[in-house]
Amino acid sequence: IWVVTPGGEKKIAAIGVRIRHWITFHGLSINIDPDLTHFDGIVPCGIAEYGVTSLKDLGLSVTAEQMDTALKRHFSDVFGLEQDFVATPAN
Numbered sequence: 001i002w003v004v005t006p007g008g009e010k011k012i013a014a015i016g017v018r019i020r021h022w023i024t025f026h027g028l029s030i031n032i033d034p035d036l037t038h039f040d041g042i043v044p045c046g047i048a049e050y051g052v053t054s055l056k057d058l059g060l061s062v063t064a065e066q067m068d069t070a071l072k073r074h075f076s077d078v079f080g081l082e083q084d085f086v087a088t089p090a091n
Contacts, residue, residue: 001030003053010053011044028071031055032062 001013013030031054039052055062076082 002050003058005053005058008050010051012053012055012058030067031057032064032067 001011001015002009003012013028016025016027016029018025031052033056034054036052036054036057042052044050044052055067
């Protein structure tokens with residue numbers, strides 16, 4: 001998932017899907033407030049001319065809990081589910 005920043009396009013999130021033996025695995029990763037220097041050696045999606053960013057780097061102060069709440073709400077809205085139905089990740 002990419003965003004346009006003053007420094008050009010940057011990757012802020014990823015959606016992963018794996019299919020193995022007819023079973024699907026999926027996940028979502030959003031950069032909320034990581035140390036972006038850890039991404040210095042990573043070429044996002046193989047596109048060397050673009051970098052990685054985070055919500056904090058874009059000036060947004062969001063906690064993991066706020067992100068979880070927003071994702072659940074919008075997932076429920078998009079797919080017409082009761083919010084209580086949306087699974088919560090195990091710690």
